Amino acid sequence: MDAHTRAGGAHELGEPSPIRIHIVSSRSLKANGPRRGEARRRGVSGRRAEGRRELRRTRARCSLGRFDLWSSHGVVVIEVPVHDDVLERKILEPDPGLIKSLGLHHTLRSAVADLVDNSIDAGAGRVLIRFEIEDDVPVGLTVVDNGRGMNGVQADEAMRLGRQRRYATNAQGHFGIGLKAASFGHADTLTVCTSPRRGEYHGRRLRKVDVQRDYSCEVLDPAMISGELADHLALLGAATGTSVRWSDTRFPRATVIGKSDWLDESKTQLRMHLGLVYHRLLTSGRIRMDIEVHDLGLRESGPPEAVMPIDPFGFPVAAVSGYPKTLFATLGKVRLRLECHIVPPKASGPEFRLYGRDGSEYQGFFIYRNDRLLQSGGWNSILTSDGDRALARVVLDDFESLQNFVRMNPEKSGISFTHELEAAIIGATTISGRNGGISFKDYIERAESVLVESRRRVRKRSPVVEPTKGLHEDVRRVIRAEVPIRRDEDPVEIRWRRMPSDKFLELEREARVIYLNQRYRAMLTGGRTGLSDAPLLKTLVYLLTQNHFTGQYWGSKHRDLLDMWDVILGAAVRTEYAYRNDEANP
Known part of the structure; x- marks a missing residue:
């Protein structure tokens, strides 16, 4: 052992000065030395109670697996069990090249989550997610929270790969690689800046x-980091917290139009994902999240968009009287609750059409851990997905009872059941352990x-007729989900252009474009313009006029x-314009 390890061992065991640590195999003790019982008879003190509290820490540091620890006269002996066919034990450091594959299975939304x-584990009540653009190209992403922050030692540990710690029962963390895997899946540089108290700042990259x-x-x-971090925390009205920044990202490098499409779609998907995954925390007010776009060149941010909760069970009425029903699955002494729902057949809102997709894709189990949704749908080999089962959704949220019977991937996006759990769920009834009941x-039937x-x-x-550019993707997604799209007609766009003041809209049938009067754009959008601005107005105009783009002629x-x-x-629109001018100039 090196001097640092010896000194560390002495400090942890409470010795007033460094002690020596000997690592021996149980086989060598048998051949060459006394057993501990003989040592005690010779007056050797075991002091096991004193050293036991550091056993786990020493084991982790030495990477020796199972061993026994005892001491005598300032010498700590670590006895390692060795099988008879083992010549020696080597510590094989992992190849740093494994980092290349770290985070490859993370989507943008799973990584940000x-x-x-x-x-959330740091006690944050607010989180700001900021997409960063430069020359209209997405180049980075920063997540800022108002949690407890970290001191220098904690910051070092947070950057350690595969850091294992004792997680609280209500913690969201699980594997010790989330920060690094999530970040390196999308960026080549990770910067963490943190403040545990006003005036104290730490940064790691x-x-x-x-x-x-x-x-x-x-x-x-x-x-060098205090000013920017203080500015970030000020956005949340906080004195403590942490910012995590991705730079040298692998976001698409596209044209302005391509950038807008990717960025709009990414924001929409992320907002829906976070709203679904954390819907319980958002609804209860335990967390608030906002998403914004920040222009690094202009040093300006667009208006933040709040993440709204999407409850996959938030239906106004029950489809069937008596539902949801609670069934019980028994695994030995464990009694697992299954909250079985039947979705109203006419449901069509975002709580049914998750991510804007057909709701039948999300039949199955919804698994929660500490009120965070880990799995949204899927039958985990118990059943196959079938169109006739589109209305069946089952809540499993007693993860403490469930955890010994499931396996979760590091991205927290996939869970597999043991055979015991599969059998128990198939045999679940409303009356646990008895015949009868549902x-x-x-x-399912x-x-x-x-x-x-x-x-x-x-x-x-x-x-x-399908709407395309000009109408916000959130609206287009709902239209596609709610109404059949004509495949025999080309889609239509909605744009702004200059017109005489007495006109509001023009339709160009051949070009497949609905034009609105540019003169009134600022008034109708509140000055916040963009490719997909004025979603309510544009949707109403689209619904009014889309039928004019069918057929051969007008x-x-x-x-x-x-x-x-x-x-x-x-x-x-002229009356509205005059009305607003009168308000501005009474």
């Missing part, structure tokens, strides 16, 4: 190339029958309707 987990070479970490000058099979009955009464909606009826809309809407 991992950073948010750290913020990991560069992927350095970590691949020698696991080295840069310690940043507090004077079984899991009964529940009831959910299927509700959907079949509803299909007999459903009326199909008429298809519409007849007299179509033209008369257009003329009528133009006159009435033109009068309405």
Whole structure:
């Protein structure tokens, strides 16, 4: 052992001065030395109680697995069990090249959620997620929270790869690699700045190339980071907290139009994902999250968009009387609760169409850990996904009872069940451990029958022309989910352009464009303009006019309707304009 290890061992065991540590195998003791019982007979003190409290720490530091520890006259003996066929024990350091594959399975939304987990574990009540752009190109991402912050030692440990610590029962962290895996999955440089109290700042930076070479970490000058971190924390009204920044990212390097599409889609997907994963925490007010875009060149940020909760069980009415029902699965002494829901067949909101997709894709188990959603749908080999089971959703939120029967991947996006758990769920009933009651099979069959009955009464909606650029992706996603899209017609766009003041809209059938009067844009958007601005106004205009883009030509009826809309809407927008001017100049 080196001097540092000896001194550390002495400090941890409470010795007033460094002591020597000998590591021996149980086989060598048998051949060459006395057993501990003989040592005691010769007056050797075992002092096991004194050293036991550091046993786990010493084991982790020495990487020796199971061993016994005893001491005599300032010498600590670590006795390592060795099998008869073992010549020696080697410590094989991992190849730094493994960093290349770290985080490869993280999507952007799962990676950001991992950073948010750290913020929640640090006691944060607010989290700001900031996309950073430069020359209209996305180049970075920063997550800021108002949690407890970290001191220097804690900051070092946070940057350590595979750091294992004793997690609190209510912690979101689990594996000790979340920060690094999430970050290196999307960026080559990770910078963490933190403040545990006003006036104290710590900064650490990991560069992927350095970590691949020698696991080295840069310690940043507090004077150089204090200003920016203080500004970030001020946005949250906080004096303590942490910022995590990704730079040298692998975000798409595209044209301005491509950037807008990727950035808009990424923000939308992230907002929906965080709203779903943390819906319980958001609804209860335990956490607030906002997403914004910051222009590094202009040093300005756009308006923050709040993450709203999306409850996959937040339906206003129950589909079937008596549901949801609680079933119980028994695994030995463990009694596991299954909260079985049947979704209303006509449900069509975001709580059913998760991520804007068909709600039938999210049938199955919804698994929670400390009120964080780990799995949204899927039958985990117990059943197969089937269109007839689209209304069946089951809550499993007693993760403490569940954890010995599941395996979770590091991205917290996949859970597998043991065979024992699968069998227990299949045998679950409303009356635990007895015959009778409603079984899991009964529940599935009831959910299927509700959907079949509803299909007999459903009326199909008429298809519409697909909207594209100009209408916000959130709205387009709902339109696609709610209404069939015409495949025999090209999509339409919505744009602004200059027109006479007495006009409000123009339709160009051949170009497939709905034009709105640029003159009134600032008034109708509040001055916040963008490709997808004025979503309510544009949606209303789209619904009003989309049918005019079907067929081969406009007849007299179509033209008369257009003329009528133009006159009435033109009068309405001029009146609105005058009304607002009167308010501004009383």
